[in-house]
Amino acid sequence: MKYTKKYVGINARFDTAGNIIPLYILWEDGRKFPIDRVKDVRPCASLKCGGFGIRYTCSICGHEIYLFLDGNRWFVEKRK
């Protein structure tokens, strides 16, 4: 199974400590996916599609997905 980087829009909250908490993923077709919970944040490489950044492990509608902050862009690992 091949994956590709899919850059996405994000709505996020910055807390007083400077942490970024992503709230919604904004898909290109206009859909909004609320992030129920961020379970983990760490610097990490994307083993599925290459590249690295800060990895946010998010749960969205019961699914666990990785959201990567790459410089100041966000991407998800999307199946080709």
Add this chain to the structure above:
Amino acid sequence: MKEEITNNKRCAYSEGRGKNSGRIVLHADLNNFFASVECFESGDPEMWEKPVAVCGDSEMRHGIVLAKNEKAKFFGVKTGETILEAKKKCPRLITVKARHELYMRYARAARKIYLRYSDRVEPFGMDEAWIELTGCPGIRTIEDGRKTADEIREKIKNELGITVSVGVSDNKVFAKLGSDYKKPDATTVFSPAEYDSVISKIPVSEVLYVGKNTAARLKSFGITTIGQTAKQNPYLLKSILGKNGINIYHYCRGEDDSQVDVFGSHAEAKSMGNSTTPPKDIENFYEAKLILSSICDTVCSRLRAEKLKCRAIRINFRDTSLHSFERQTVLGFSTSCARDLLNFSCRLLSDSVDLSSTPLRSIGVCAIDLLPAAGTAVQMSLFSENDGRKDVIDSTVDELRRRYGFSKISNALALCDSKKLGYIERGYEVFTSGR
């Protein structure tokens, strides 16, 4: 640099006393750096299993191999050869165009990882760095050094997706020797205990600062290994190799007390340069000047972006039989003005080579002896008639480029025959140790 010969000084290694300097120094070397980044970024795990070469501009006749992965190495692909030559050896070779800014991102991220362990991180080239662990919390023995090295390898793999080899020793020279000894993704400890069994048998050509010529001279005296070099009379080495002979003598004995720089204590880049292989060999001074003008333009633009000036320059060039040469000169003032660099590099070139008899395949200019531009005294000189106008021109050019893109404005000279000469990509940094 050590000048005097300290025969009776500490020589823990060569006497096999099993005592070390008490320091713990790591040298980390990202494996097949450019090629690994490209393989990883492709997102295709199978890419690692295919022969891959990172090249200069592949559209051009002289696109040159800048780096390759293990598989391409296996087919005999060499850095510096043309894509055509490489493809003859390996028809299925995948060539990708170099993306220097991407590699810089990885290099910076790797340094950030090293900096979690020590503030003394000294980059050496883009993909290598020394890390001094002496005195860091929890670090007492060389075994602690090994553990940290293993941890760093894991972090690089997990966080960046590429691999690093790490050498652990009590001095910089042997740490670097260690990182070269086993790759990829390996830790090698070189302490006095390993001297007789391993280190002493390594060819002396592997030692830092022992170049091809030095190794060949030593070989003509029957000296080929580190152990043999360490046992020589230092005066003999001095007579064979000059002053450098004494340094090499000490290095081979593990007697290197040079410190690892605190990160950022020097300008991060100790030199900044760019080079090109135009699609057509350089056969006269006019062509050389055109190309040098573009190169100086990118180098200076980069210098100004990093708020640096240079006090010396180095040019390097390669003739059509691929012999390379290097010449350098001090400027007598500091500058980041392309016109200054062009004047000096033209003078250096015309003093060093007769282009009508020796056409050139490639040419490069490197700004060296860098210092921060702020606070630099503007020194008046015969060569730099700096009345401030050049600075205004430069900053205007920089601003136009920032707003509209690098290629939107360039030296009029560069417009002549720019098609014929090909070129030019953005300047990129070349990191060297400077010591």
